[in-house]
Amino acid sequence: MSYLDHIRNCNRYALKDFRPFYVEGVQVGHIKSAFAEKLRCWPAIFRVSPTAVHLVSNLQSFEERTQEVRVVLEALVEEGIIPRWHGEEYAVTASSRERALFVIDRGSAPYLGVRAFGQHLNGFVNQGGQLKMWIGRRSRDKWSAPGKLDNLVAGGVPHGVPLQENLAKECWEEAAIPVEMASQAVPVGYISYRFETQEGFKPDVMYCYDLELPPDFVPQCQDGEVEEFYLWPVEEVAALVQETDSFKRNCNLVIIDFLIRRGFITPEHPDYLEIVAGLRVPL
Amino acid sequence: MSYLDHIRNCNRYALKDFRPFYVEGVQVGHIKSAFAEKLRCWPAIFRVSPTAVHLVSNLQSFEERTQEVRVVLEALVEEGIIPRWHGEEYAVTASSRERALFVIDRGSAPYLGVRAFGQHLNGFVNQGGQLKMWIGRRSRDKWSAPGKLDNLVAGGVPHGVPLQENLAKECWEEAAIPVEMASQAVPVGYISYRFETQEGFKPDVMYCYDLELPPDFVPQCQDGEVEEFYLWPVEEVAALVQETDSFKRNCNLVIIDFLIRRGFITPEHPDYLEIVAGLRVPL
Numbered sequence: 001m002s003y004l005d006h007i008r009n010c011n012r013y014a015l016k017d018f019r020p021f022y023v024e025g026v027q028v029g030h031i032k033s034a035f036a037e038k039l040r041c042w043p044a045i046f047r048v049s050p051t052a053v054h055l056v057s058n059l060q061s062f063e064e065r066t067q068e069v070r071v072v073l074e075a076l077v078e079e080g081i082i083p084r085w086h087g088e089e090y091a092v093t094a095s096s097r098e099r100a101l102f103v104i105d106r107g108s109a110p111y112l113g114v115r116a117f118g119q120h121l122n123g124f125v126n127q128g129g130q131l132k133m134w135i136g137r138r139s140r141d142k143w144s145a146p147g148k149l150d151n152l153v154a155g156g157v158p159h160g161v162p163l164q165e166n167l168a169k170e171c172w173e174e175a176a177i178p179v180e181m182a183s184q185a186v187p188v189g190y191i192s193y194r195f196e197t198q199e200g201f202k203p204d205v206m207y208c209y210d211l212e213l214p215p216d217f218v219p220q221c222q223d224g225e226v227e228e229f230y231l232w233p234v235e236e237v238a239a240l241v242q243e244t245d246s247f248k249r250n251c252n253l254v255i256i257d258f259l260i261r262r263g264f265i266t267p268e269h270p271d272y273l274e275i276v277a278g279l280r281v282p283l
Numbered sequence: 284m285s286y287l288d289h290i291r292n293c294n295r296y297a298l299k300d301f302r303p304f305y306v307e308g309v310q311v312g313h314i315k316s317a318f319a320e321k322l323r324c325w326p327a328i329f330r331v332s333p334t335a336v337h338l339v340s341n342l343q344s345f346e347e348r349t350q351e352v353r354v355v356l357e358a359l360v361e362e363g364i365i366p367r368w369h370g371e372e373y374a375v376t377a378s379s380r381e382r383a384l385f386v387i388d389r390g391s392a393p394y395l396g397v398r399a400f401g402q403h404l405n406g407f408v409n410q411g412g413q414l415k416m417w418i419g420r421r422s423r424d425k426w427s428a429p430g431k432l433d434n435l436v437a438g439g440v441p442h443g444v445p446l447q448e449n450l451a452k453e454c455w456e457e458a459a460i461p462v463e464m465a466s467q468a469v470p471v472g473y474i475s476y477r478f479e480t481q482e483g484f485k486p487d488v489m490y491c492y493d494l495e496l497p498p499d500f501v502p503q504c505q506d507g508e509v510e511e512f513y514l515w516p517v518e519e520v521a522a523l524v525q526e527t528d529s530f531k532r533n534c535n536l537v538i539i540d541f542l543i544r545r546g547f548i549t550p551e552h553p554d555y556l557e558i559v560a561g562l563r564v565p566l
Contacts (some may be wrong), residue, residue, distance in 0.1 A: 018364070164551075188546065190550070207550050263469035273473070277563060
């Protein structure tokens, strides 16, 4: 294991069995060929060719697209082709969330291979110059990455919810960080990666935040998604990332970014150029 | 002017009149066609075709390549085609400085279009929670960007000089920052950009550092390259970058990176995704 291995693990994709997905002539996703073929059943909504999938051009408004595509995706959940309906709306966009062309349910996002947006927070304490990070262990019954280590707070951003508001909500649910304290979190950039999953494709934008917590603060999980919290010196966290697979895949990148920004990984590292570039791949 | 305009200003290139430059089958640079044609005079060293320039393959060692190419570049300086000899060795590499295939004089680097490596330091003071940045104004008689605003310390990294050592030297020469203080500088990543110049091409890696200075420290230029220093609130520096062309071109990017990492530019900025991606373009 190495820092670079974690970056490679998050950027595994071939896309040879995928077709680009276009809305209004702009590519917004990648669709697996097998799934694209299913969409042929709705020719009034999707125009499927052997090399691409287009949303039909007479769906011109945000609402119209949302409504028509929803009918298709609900049917596919019904048929069991998409395993579940999350009830959370995700933006479909070629750029930022604010420029969404329509919205789909979170569970369908990887099938259309559209951009995902998340927020990850590094919670740390400065004990007399020694930085320590709060790390969570994901509950054993989570559907993804059960039992893996995690950033103190992390979550997806549904469409239409302001980033600040969503972060405050996640801070409370995942770690009982009060709103006032959460508002001190400093946005420090984002990480991007492209990952091929069994369902499809996930080009992900993770907005990163640093939050220095008071020394006497102890996080508490409100929603049962975290089993336990640990407060570890940054150097120990760095070693865990560098040498093991203990963290949920994309959380490794959030910690590597923290280590880069705070000088724990220095330009003398032989992989420095590739690590830094690898945290921000073009989507 | 906008943050994004500064990023675009640093990434202006067409490369249509350029030919890729290869060493041992690996591309290490881009050479303007007119300059490539001059290299035809040395067929024992450069193999020039209409679509590419190759270093001849029988030059197999670092020393051999350095020595043979030096003869060519010296002759071109002699002829006035390359305007000056700097007397500073720069690495020719497809990756990091440590993996240099040979070295050339700094003045020749843009002609071969090879990677340049520099260091830029954000010097700041925390006055009761108000961050202020030390900004220099470049001397009016500097050969590049005279009279423009600059980061507190900035300089190119010659081959074979460790980054720490070079930074300490630049800190002393440009701002009279003592070695002990300079060693507190925190490496925080790098910025990359690709810029076409009149001479050729410059794919640049700027290693960035943050240094919190004592409130009573006042920088003093030792080498006459800075005319004056200012200590300005970060918000004023941000406004200068956003609204004007006062800074030397690439220094804008160093400040934008500082503003991103410290939350002065937030994810709510409409250009956030493009700004953050634009600071680290693939070289």
